[in-house]
Amino acid sequence: MRLERGRRASLAITLNFVALAFALSAVTTSYWCEGTRKVAKPFCSGPPVKMKQWYCIRFNSSNLNDSRQVQYIFETGEEKFILRKFHTGIFLSCEQAVDMNGFDCRSFAEIAPERQRGVLWLCVVAESLYLSLLFIGGVMMILEQCRCFSIMNKLKLSAFAAMCTALSGLCGMLAHMMFTTIFHLAVSIGPEDWRPKTWDYSWSYALAWCSFGTCMGSAVTTLNRYTKTIIEFKYKRHSIQKNLMIKQKMMELGLPEQMWDMYVTAVPADVETLPEPLENGHKPSTGTPYVFEEMAHQPEQQVEAYC
Numbered sequence: 001m002r003l004e005r006g007r008r009a010s011l012a013i014t015l016n017f018v019a020l021a022f023a024l025s026a027v028t029t030s031y032w033c034e035g036t037r038k039v040a041k042p043f044c045s046g047p048p049v050k051m052k053q054w055y056c057i058r059f060n061s062s063n064l065n066d067s068r069q070v071q072y073i074f075e076t077g078e079e080k081f082i083l084r085k086f087h088t089g090i091f092l093s094c095e096q097a098v099d100m101n102g103f104d105c106r107s108f109a110e111i112a113p114e115r116q117r118g119v120l121w122l123c124v125v126a127e128s129l130y131l132s133l134l135f136i137g138g139v140m141m142i143l144e145q146c147r148c149f150s151i152m153n154k155l156k157l158s159a160f161a162a163m164c165t166a167l168s169g170l171c172g173m174l175a176h177m178m179f180t181t182i183f184h185l186a187v188s189i190g191p192e193d194w195r196p197k198t199w200d201y202s203w204s205y206a207l208a209w210c211s212f213g214t215c216m217g218s219a220v221t222t223l224n225r226y227t228k229t230i231i232e233f234k235y236k237r238h239s240i241q242k243n244l245m246i247k248q249k250m251m252e253l254g255l256p257e258q259m260w261d262m263y264v265t266a267v268p269a270d271v272e273t274l275p276e277p278l279e280n281g282h283k284p285s286t287g288t289p290y291v292f293e294e295m296a297h298q299p300e301q302q303v304e305a306y307c
Helices: 002-027 114-144 151-189 203-252 258-266 292-296 300-306
Strands: 033-040 081-088 092-096 103-107 198-201
Touching: 002 114, 002 151, 002 203, 114 151, 114 203, 151 203
Parallel strands: none
Antiparallel strands: 033 081, 033 198, 081 092, 092 103
């Protein structure tokens, strides 16, 4: 039984810290959503190069100040546009640079619609609560395994750990849903220079929801351990009460004290349901068959000689 409890405790702690690692990885990265933006190619600057610069537009002549020359470009139609990749997180939104080398990042709060920025700040607060409560729940689970606490204190720690972990899961779910809402609003009514042509959810978003799933798994495991321990305590208390009632009944029948020892050693250790108290010297309806009925009909001298 202790081995099973230890395994459940280890499973709950492992799930908790896996969820915390996933959540930290998701929050600190900006790959919740990624896609492409269709933008007009800028004009190339600097001296001409041998290789064609496909990410910008270059005139036929490098001398733009000469008004006698006719300036024209070779790009037409869709060739005037380019698709730039971007990726967005809770805090940052990054887009490919003009020369297509590296990314230029800016705050996602600048991109979110001004009237709906409150949803973004609620998302940040909920995500902070998610991480905090998840960490507190994990610390309580670790403290529960310390032998310096009594059984009752361990039960209290287990209950608080389950509650904190479950509340953190709810906060995480709200934070993820709020980010989804504010991102959809930014795509619909956000600034013109940011609206994407195509987009999809990325690996950070998947990590965030995996963190939520493992967090709830840890909460359920911890709550299951707490409930099972409470049920075991109630069962043991009920068993002790039954034993006391049987002993009291034996004393009322005038049986010697040694018969109680016989009763205790006669019942197997793995029996889940203890026998009911004897009534008028008859066998109980359930439980292990007993010898009290036969003993009650024998003379007292034989009982004393046996004892």
